[in-house]
Amino acid sequence: MSELLNPADPVFARDPYPYYARLRERNPVARVELANGTHAWLVTGYEEARRVLADPRFSNVPARQAGRPKPPSAAERARQCLARHMLNTDAPDHGRLRRLATAAFTPARVDALRPRVERLAAELAGDVSRRLARDGVADLVDAFAFPLPVLVIGEVLGVPEADRADLRAWTYRVGSPADALEPGAADAAWSSLHAYFGTLIARKRRAPGDDLFSSLVTAPDEGGLDDEELLAMAFLLLFAGYETTMNLLASAALALLTHPGELTAARRDGAGRWAAVVEETLRHASPLEGTTWRRTTQAVALDGGTAIPAGASVLVVLAAANRDPAHFPAPDDFRPDRYLAAERPAPHTAFGHGPHFCLGARLARLEATIALPRLFAALPGLTLAAPPDTLAHRPGLLVRGPLRLPVRQG
Ligand code: HEM
Numbered sequence: 001m002s003e004l005l006n007p008a009d010p011v012f013a014r015d016p017y018p019y020y021a022r023l024r025e026r027n028p029v030a031r032v033e034l035a036n037g038t039h040a041w042l043v044t045g046y047e048e049a050r051r052v053l054a055d056p057r058f059s060n061v062p063a064r065q066a067g068r069p070k071p072p073s074a075a076e077r078a079r080q081c082l083a084r085h086m087l088n089t090d091a092p093d094h095g096r097l098r099r100l101a102t103a104a105f106t107p108a109r110v111d112a113l114r115p116r117v118e119r120l121a122a123e124l125a126g127d128v129s130r131r132l133a134r135d136g137v138a139d140l141v142d143a144f145a146f147p148l149p150v151l152v153i154g155e156v157l158g159v160p161e162a163d164r165a166d167l168r169a170w171t172y173r174v175g176s177p178a179d180a181l182e183p184g185a186a187d188a189a190w191s192s193l194h195a196y197f198g199t200l201i202a203r204k205r206r207a208p209g210d211d212l213f214s215s216l217v218t219a220p221d222e223g224g225l226d227d228e229e230l231l232a233m234a235f236l237l238l239f240a241g242y243e244t245t246m247n248l249l250a251s252a253a254l255a256l257l258t259h260p261g262e263l264t265a266a267r268r269d270g271a272g273r274w275a276a277v278v279e280e281t282l283r284h285a286s287p288l289e290g291t292t293w294r295r296t297t298q299a300v301a302l303d304g305g306t307a308i309p310a311g312a313s314v315l316v317v318l319a320a321a322n323r324d325p326a327h328f329p330a331p332d333d334f335r336p337d338r339y340l341a342a343e344r345p346a347p348h349t350a351f352g353h354g355p356h357f358c359l360g361a362r363l364a365r366l367e368a369t370i371a372l373p374r375l376f377a378a379l380p381g382l383t384l385a386a387p388p389d390t391l392a393h394r395p396g397l398l399v400r401g402p403l404r405l406p407v408r409q410g
Contacts, residue, residue, distance in 0.1 A: 005042075006035035013393045016289070017332060020044045020320035028324075029306045040293075040313045044320035046327045046346065048302060052316050054354035058294035059090050063313075075187035078194035081228055085236035087292055087356060094355060100225060101233065101359055104215045110362045113155055114370065120151050121371040125378035132409050137385045140375075140405040141250050146172070148371055149245035152363070153238050158204065158211030166196070167238075175243055177395075197234045201227060213237070237360075245364050247287035247394070247401025248278070252372055254391070254402055255281055255334050257384045262336055263376065271369070276339035278368045282350035284334050286319040289400040291352055319400055322348045383410040 005019070006012060012019060020042075023030050028045025029052075043049050052058050062083070086097035124144050131138035150171050154164045173181055173189035201217055208214035217230060225233060256263040256277065266273045294314040301307045308314065323331035327346040328338070338345050351358035358364070376382065385406040392403045 004035065005032045007397045008035065008395050010392060010395065013395045014389070014391070016319070017323060020317060020323070024320060024324065027306060029302055029308070038313070040315055041308055042320075043314065043316045044324075046321045046324035046349070049316045049318065049321035049349055050353045051302065052294065052314065053291065053349075053352060053356070055300070056091065057297050057300050058314055059297050060088055060094070060292060060294060060356065061090055062088055062293070063295055063311075073187070075190045078190045082190070082194060082197075082232055082235035084228060085232035087236060087240065091355070097225070097229065097233070098355070098359070100216060100219060103219075104212050105359055105363075107362060109212050110366060113152065113363070114366060116155050117148075117152055117367055117370045118374070120148055121374040122378070124148055124371075125375050128375070128407075129379060132379070132407075137406050137408045140253055140407050141246070141402065142404070144371070144375060145246045145249035145253070145401075145405070146242075148249065149242040149367060150238075152245075152367055153241045156211060156237060156241070156363075157200065157213040157234055158209040159200065163196070166192070170196070171238060171242060175239070193235065193238075194231065197231045198227075200234065201230050240358070241360050241363070243399055244287045244360075245367055247285075247399055248281060248364060248368050249371055250401045250405050251285035251287065252277060252281040252368060253375070254384075254388065254405055255285065256372075256376070257382065257407070258388050259334055262334070266336075266373070267376065270373075272340065273336065274369050274373050275365070276336040277372065278365060279339040279348070280334060280336040281368075283322045283328065283345075283348035284332075285400055286322050286348070286350040287400055288350065288352075288398065289319040290315045290317050290397045291356075292398075315397060316349075317397070318349050318352070322350060379407075379409065381410040382407050 023032070023042060024044040028048045029041060029043050031039055031041050033039055043052050086094055086101065089097060124147055128138050128140065128143045131143055147168060150168050151164060154167055159167055170189040170193045173185050174193060176186070200213075204214045204217040208218045213234065216225060216233060219225065256266070262277065266277050294316070296308050296310050296312045296314060299307065299310045322328065325331050329343075351361040351364075385408045391405070394401055394403060
């Protein structure tokens with residue numbers, strides 16, 4: 001038996017959790033039919049999610065890379081080159097790429113970004129305030145949650161200030177649904193990003209900066225990254241780092257605006273409670289709704305007896321695993337104090353699990369625990385300017401968060 005799922009349905013996008021709960025109850029590893037006629041296996045149970053993510057029989061290498069004809073256009077070539085990053089590899093390639101990136105992404109390097117994140121958060125909160133004064137309403141996604149992580153990645157990659165508006169515009173176009181843009185705009189942005197990263201790498205080789213990306217570019221040749229791997233790494237850091245963090249910031253702001261008691265408590269209690277708000281948002285509105293697709297390299301019988309055939313597409317639905325009632329009591333409630341109380345909840349899987357566990361988790365937490373208090377301190381009377389149940393959410397199974405978050409000063 002399989003169940004029909006249309007990820008583009010706006011009702012599903014706004015609240016997919018009842019569907020995931022039904023599926024989990026029936027079978028935490030279930031075969032579903034997608035509206036485009038293909039089939040996939042969705043993993044919605046917490047234990048099962050962790051088991052799949054740690055099992056090498058579930059491959060990260062996209063099937064389409066095998067034996068594909070020569071790519072038709074420059075933009076398509078750029079897209080394919082940039083997609084050859086570590087999240088799309090298995091051992092042993094993955095281990096080599098990950099070791100090099102981990103050596104650059106040290107806790108000390110990430111923590112050194114703190115003053116710059118503080119400055120950016122303050123500047124962007126100022127922008128929101130100016131928009132509110134001018135227009136009476138502002139979109140927190142467009143004015144705050146989107147630019148902050150893009151600009152932080154600009155710091156990580158050592159993109160000069162003068163180029164950051166371009167980076168922001170290309171990223172926006174590459175990440176937008178094609179029908180939201182003028183024809184050709186996404187292709188042009190892919191080619192621009194590819195060309196820009198090439199120039200950036202050459203520049204860092206000539207004159208390395210103190211940014212994290214320079215240390216990857218200038219790693220010793222032997223065992224270091226080649227140019228294509230560097231291009232893909234720059235792209236992965238940008239894309240793994242911006243869309244997820246944008247959704248974390250937007251979903252946390254939405255949760256606080258709809259749970260004013262929690263906002264008051266965070267303002268009153270300070271850092272520890274802001275950290276709990278961030279953890280609870282990661283669990284309750286996991287910004288990566290699903291991991292990247294996995295493909296079974298052989299038939300797999302999971303412990304519960306479910307047999308997945310070889311070559312099957314498998315999606316671990318982190319957003320569902322993080323609402324598994326067997327591990328999180330009252331899973332649909334937004335209750336940051338579960339991360340403060342003695343109840344010690346199970347670790348959420350919002351940053352994944354196993355060999356591909358998020359490399360940027362520390363940076364994402366740093367950004368969110370700085371940005372949210374700065375935003376709400378700069379704009380004390382903020383209220384939602386639309387009923388929460390009318391807000392559209394990102395369609396699809398991979399990312400989760402509101403598309404827009406209109407606010408006004410109360
Ligand atoms: C991988 C979540 C922010 C860099 C992942 C994975 C998840 C995740 C679930 C594993 C995906 C899979 O197994 O298919 C998140 C969330 C974030 C966030 C929820 C923010 C709230 C960041 C940031 C960066 C980053 C800020 C860096 C700038 C990476 C990289 C990987 C990754 C490089 C690939 C690791 C590998 O393949 O070994 N992230 N991420 N992430 N993330 Fe993040």
